[in-house]
Amino acid sequence: MANPNSFGSKSTLSVGGTDYTVYRIDTVAGHERLPFSLKVLLENLLRTEDGANVTKEQIESLGSWVADSEPSTEIQFTPARVVMQDFTGVPCIVDLATMREAVAELGGDPKRINPLAPAELVIDHSVIADLFGSPDALERNVEIEYERNGERYQFLRWGQTAFDDFKVVPPGTGIVHQVNIENLAKVTYSRTFGGELTAYPDTVVGTDSHTTMVNGLGVLGWGVGGIEAEAAMLGQPVSMLIPRVVGFKLTGEIPAGVTATDVVLTITDMLRKHGVVGKFVEFYGTGVASVPLANRATIGNMSPEFGSTAAIFPVDDVTLDYLRFTGRPDETVALVEAYSKEQGLWHDPSVEPTYSEYLELDLSTVVPSIAGPKRPQDRIELTAAKSQFEVDLQNYAAAPAKDTVDEAVEGSFPASDPGAITPDTENEVVEAARPATTRISKPVDVTVDGETFELDHGHVAIAAITSCTNTSNPSVMLAAGLLARNAVAKGLESKPWVKTTMAPGSKVVTDYYEKAGLWGDLESLGFYLVGYGCTTCIGNSGPLKEEISASVNDNDLAVTAVLSGNRNFEGRINPDVKMNYLASPPLVIAYALAGTMDFDFAQQPLGKGKDGEDVFLADIWPSADEVQATIDGSIDTEMFTQQYAAVFDGDERWKSLPTPDGDVFEWDAQSTYVRKPPYFEGMTMDPAPVTDITGARVLAKLGDSVTTDHISPAGSIKADSPAGQYLTEHGVDRKDFNSYGSRRGNHEVMIRGTFANIRLKNLLLDGVEGGYTRDFTTEAGDQAFIYDASQHYQEQGIPLVVLGGKEYGSGSSRDWAAKGTNLLGVKAVITESFERIHRSNLIGMGVVPLQFPAGETWETLGLDGTEEISITGLEQLNEGVTPKTLTVVATPTAHSPEGKQTVEFDAVVRIDTPGEADYYRNGGILQYVLRSLV
Known part of the structure; x- marks a missing residue:
C-alpha cells in the first residue's frame, strides 16, 4: 500500500553528494517538545503510513x-x-522453515516466507566453560561446542542460504x-x-532482552519474544501503546575508584524502586x-x-567518535551527523524535552557496589557486602539452633508485652544478639589435585568475567587486567576452590589485552580465555571440579558465584551454586583472590605480599589515570576493522560444515x-471461534517474582528429569545432553523443561522445589512432574x-516461556501483574493473560489450587469486542479441603491492543501472519 504522505513530510537530504529520501519530523505539530525516543517513533510512523496499519490519526496522537x-x-x-542470538534465534528459523511447509500445504508459495526486514543472528550462547584455567581451554571448548551443536549449526547454515536478508555471525566471534x-x-x-534511497533511524527488535544495549548508541530497540521477532522479519509491525517516557538527568562525573558497573547497579536500584516497567x-x-x-552501552544493557x-541516550559527538573509533566508514558517520541534526535528533543539553516522570543522579555520588544474591536490583554497597552476606546466608544455609533464637528474643522483650515481638523486631534482635561464634559455618575439607583446603558457606566457587554488559567496556576490562597485574606483582594468587573464567564479548578485547601486555597476569590468576560468548551469565x-561439586552437594553448602554479568537469578548460574552476585570485572578478580563473600575489603587483607606484609584491595586497585592511559595506548581503530572485516565468514570448522540446500528444509x-x-x-x-474455558485445573500456583528463568527451560538437563529421560530414550548419552538452550529447536525437549527450574516453588506442594505439581487426574492428587x-x-x-x-514473567524475553506454557495445555495465566514481554508472548501463543482484581491475590480470594476453574466472557472476541474483564468461577472438587466454598471474581483481561486481539483470535501470532501471507 502506498504511503499517503498526509503531512507532506517526504523530502530530500543531500550528504556527500548522495541524495536520500527522508520523512521530516518537523511537519508534525508538537514534534519539538517530544523526547528523543518518541521522535524516532514519529519518523517511523511518517515513513510507514499506509492509511490502514499506520494512520494519520496515529501520527497526530503521537x-x-x-x-x-x-x-x-x-x-x-x-x-x-531484527537481531537474534542462537538460543532464541534457532526456534525462529525452525518456525520459518515450518511456515514454508504450511504455506505449501495451504496452496501458497513457500518462498513467500522470507525475511522482509534484514535479520542477523550471532551464535554466542552455545559455548560452555567446560575447560578452564589452562592455555588450551578456548580451543577445547570450541571443539566441544561444535561436537555438541553440529546439527544446529548445519541448520543455521541452511537458513543463511535459503532465506534472503538473513545473515549469521559464526561461533567464536563475540556476544550479539x-x-x-x-x-x-x-x-x-x-x-x-x-x-528511492531512503535514510531513516536505525531501529531494532531482538530475541534477547539485552538488545537494549544498542540504546547507548542512540538506536531505539528492545527485546521481544522470538514469536514477535518472526512476525517483524515477515513484515508485521510491532503493536504497542505510546509509552510514558522517564527523563533521567545525569550530572557530575564518576569519582575515582568507581566503575561503570557501579553506576549501572545504582541506576538499576533507583529505577526499580521508582517503577519503570513498560516505560521508556x-x-x-x-x-x-x-x-x-x-558506559552508555553498559547502562542501556541493564x-x-x-x-x-x-533506556536510550541521544545522538551526539560521543556517538560519532565511537562510530569512527570502531571503524565505521566516513560516509556512514557523515550521514549520521547530517541526518540527526536535520531531524532534531541531535542532543542539545540546553533543551529539556517534556517527560512523563523525572529522576536525577549526580554521578559523583556513586559508590562501589555489587548486587545479589538472586536479583540484579538487589544492590549492596561494597562496604556493607560482608554484613549483608551474613544476613542473606540465613535463607540459604542451616539456621542456628532454635534455642539460640529463643534465648535472644526472650532476653530482649518482657514476657508482659508479647505484642512487642513482630517478625521485623525479632529479626533485628536475633541479628544484634548473634555473637560471631554463632555465625553459620560448616567447613569441610576437600582435596583437589593433591591440595587440601577448607570449603565453607559463602566460598566463591565461580569467578567469571563474562557477559555483554561489561565485556564491551574497555574501562572495566582493562581495570581488571591492571588489577591482575598489580596482584601478581605483589605475589597474590586466586584461591584454589575458585573456578576462574574469562569470556570476552568480542575478539577486540583479546587484541587490546595482548597489546597492553596483560594476558600473562590474568592467566597467572587463572583467568584464561574460555570462549567468546555469554557463558556464565x-x-x-x-x-565445578568433581571433588568440589560433591562436597557442596553432600554437605549442602551455600557456595557463591561472582560474575560481571547482568543476570543472577536463582538456579541460573550453576546447579551447585545457591547465591549469585553481580560485580565489575576488577571486583570479580578481587573476590577470586579473597575466595569468599564473607569478606570486608576495607578491613581484611587479600593475603601476604612477597615482602610478608598484608595486601589490601586498595593497594592493588588501579587509578583512573592508569586505566585511561592504558586505554589510550592499547586500543585502536584497526583492531575493529580487522576483526570485523570478515565477520560472517567464520573459521575452517564453520566453512567445512556440510550445508543442506533447498527452499524447504528436510527434517531429520x-x-x-x-x-x-x-x-x-x-x-x-479460517480460524476456529474463540471459546470460553471450562472445567480447567490448576497446573501451578506460584508466588511473586516468578521469572522466565523459572518458567523457560534453561541451563543443564538433569538425567532424571522428563527431558533427560526423553534424551536417554533417544540414545543420547548423559555427557552429550548439552543444555536446554542448545536444544531450543526441539520442542519435545523444551516442553519437558518448561516450569522445570530446580528452584521453582509450586505452592500446590509443601516445601518442594523443582518442576513438580499435584496431578489431579489421580484420586489422591499425587505429586508428579509438571x-x-x-x-x-x-x-x-x-x-x-x-x-x-x-511481576510474573520478568527476566529474559524468552519465547519458550510462552511456547512451553501453550504446549503444556495451559489456556490462561492469572496473576497480580505481568512483565511486558512475557504477557505479549503468552497472547502470541494463544494463552490469555488475566490479572486478579486490584488489591486481590489468589491467597486473599481463598484459592488453594485444588478447584475446578471456569472462565467466561472470552467468546465476545468472536464479535470483535475485547472484554475488559472475564468472570472466573473456582468450584471446590474432591481434592479440596472439606467445607471449601465456591469463589467468583472478575479478572482483568490483559489483551491490551486490537492487534493482540487479532493474534489471540487466530490462535497465535504465527497463525495470524501465515493466514495474512497466504
Missing part, C-alpha cells in the same frame, strides 16, 4: 502526546531490522550485543524502497556528554533489569536438536491454568 497520561493509544512500530554496537548497528540506516527511560542533561559510549522497555558456566527424524514443531498441524485458512501431569490432563481433554503473583 505529535500531541500528553506526557503525564497513561498509555492508551496503539501504534504500529516497524523496526529497521557487543557485535551489534561494534559493527552491526548503523544509527542512521539507508536502504532502497521503490527505487531517556538520559539527558549536561552530564550526558561526560558519559563515554561504552534496561531489562530495571524493567523499562528501552546464561548458565553456561560449565561444571532422528535429530534430537531440530524437529518440526506442531503449531500448524491441522490449520485451516510435564507428566500435563500429559495426563491433555489425554482427558482437561484445560489448565496457572496462578501467579506480582
